[in-house]
Amino acid sequence: MEEVDEFLSSKLGTKEHWESTYELELSNFTSHGDIGDVWFGEDSMQRVVNWILESDVVKENSSILDIGCGNGAFLLCLASEGFDNLFGIDYCGTAIKLAEAIANSKKLDIKYETVDLLAEHKKSELAGRKYDITHDKGTYDTISLSPEDAETKRQQYIKEVYNLTKDQGLFIITSCNWTEEELISHVSDYFSVDEVIPTPTFSFGGKVGSVVTSIIFKKVVS
Numbered sequence: 001m002e003e004v005d006e007f008l009s010s011k012l013g014t015k016e017h018w019e020s021t022y023e024l025e026l027s028n029f030t031s032h033g034d035i036g037d038v039w040f041g042e043d044s045m046q047r048v049v050n051w052i053l054e055s056d057v058v059k060e061n062s063s064i065l066d067i068g069c070g071n072g073a074f075l076l077c078l079a080s081e082g083f084d085n086l087f088g089i090d091y092c093g094t095a096i097k098l099a100e101a102i103a104n105s106k107k108l109d110i111k112y113e114t115v116d117l118l119a120e121h122k123k124s125e126l127a128g129r130k131y132d133i134t135h136d137k138g139t140y141d142t143i144s145l146s147p148e149d150a151e152t153k154r155q156q157y158i159k160e161v162y163n164l165t166k167d168q169g170l171f172i173i174t175s176c177n178w179t180e181e182e183l184i185s186h187v188s189d190y191f192s193v194d195e196v197i198p199t200p201t202f203s204f205g206g207k208v209g210s211v212v213t214s215i216i217f218k219k220v221v222s
C-alpha cells in the first residue's frame with residue numbers, strides 16, 4: 001500500500017466533540033423537532049439514495065448498515081422509500097438516542113445500537129454479523145482526523161468494514177476529506193470500484209476537483 005499523508009488531527013476526530021454535538025441536537029429535537037445536521041448536505045445524501053433506488057442489486061429487504069449513523073438521516077430516507085432491514089451504529093450514545101427518538105416520532109422501524117466500530121470486536125455486538133450494504137458518510141473522514149494514531153485506526157476501520165460486508169455485498173462511502181483516487185488506493189486490498197457517483201466539480205487554477213466523493217465498492221473475495 002502506498003504511503004499516505006495523514007491529516008492534522010482535529011476535535012472532529014474525538015468522541016467528546018460528537019457527544020457534545022449530539023447533546024445539543026437531542027435537546028433541539030426534543031424542544032422543537034429539529035433533526036439536526038445532514039453532513040455534507042442533503043444533496044450528497046440524496047445522490048447515494050438515488051443510486052440505491054436505481055440499482056438492480058439492492059432490494060427493499062437488503063440489509064443495510066450505516067456506520068457512524070449520527071441522527072440517522074440516511075436510514076430515515078431509505079425507510080421512507082420502503083426499505084425495511086435497516087441498522088445504524090454510532091459510538092455516541094447520544095446520537096443513538098437522537099436517531100431512535102426521530103425514527104419513533106415517524107413510526108419507522110430502524111434498529112440502532114451504540115457501538116464503537118474500532119472497539120475490541122470479540123466483545124462487540126457486531127461480531128459475526130454481515131450486511132448486504134455497508135454505508136459511511138463522514139465517519140471514515142472523522143476517524144482520519146483522530147488525534148491518536150489516525151493511520152492505524154483508518155486501517156483497522158477498513159478491515160472491520162470488510163468483515164461486516166457480505167461476500168457479494170457493497171461498501172458505499174461518501175467523503176469530503178479524501179479524493180476518489182485516495183479512497184480507491186486506501187481500500188484496494190479489500191474492495192474494488194463498482195461505480196463512482198458523479199458529484200459536482202469546481203475548477204481552480206486550471207485543476208478540476210470535487211468537494212465530495214461518493215464511491216460504490218465491491219468486496220474483493222479471495
Ligand SMILES: C[S@@+](CC[C@H](N)C(=O)[O-])C[C@H]1O[C@@H](n2cnc3c(N)ncnc32)[C@H](O)[C@@H]1O
Pocket residue numbers: 018037038039067068069070071073089090091092095115116117118136137138139142143
Ligand atoms: C461527520 S459525522 C457523520 C454522521 C452521519 N453519518 C451523517 O452523514 O450525518 C461522523 C459520525 O461518525 C461517528 N463515529 C466516529 N468514530 C466512530 C467509531 N469509531 N464508531 C462508530 N461511530 C463513529 C460520530 O459519532 C459521528 O456521528
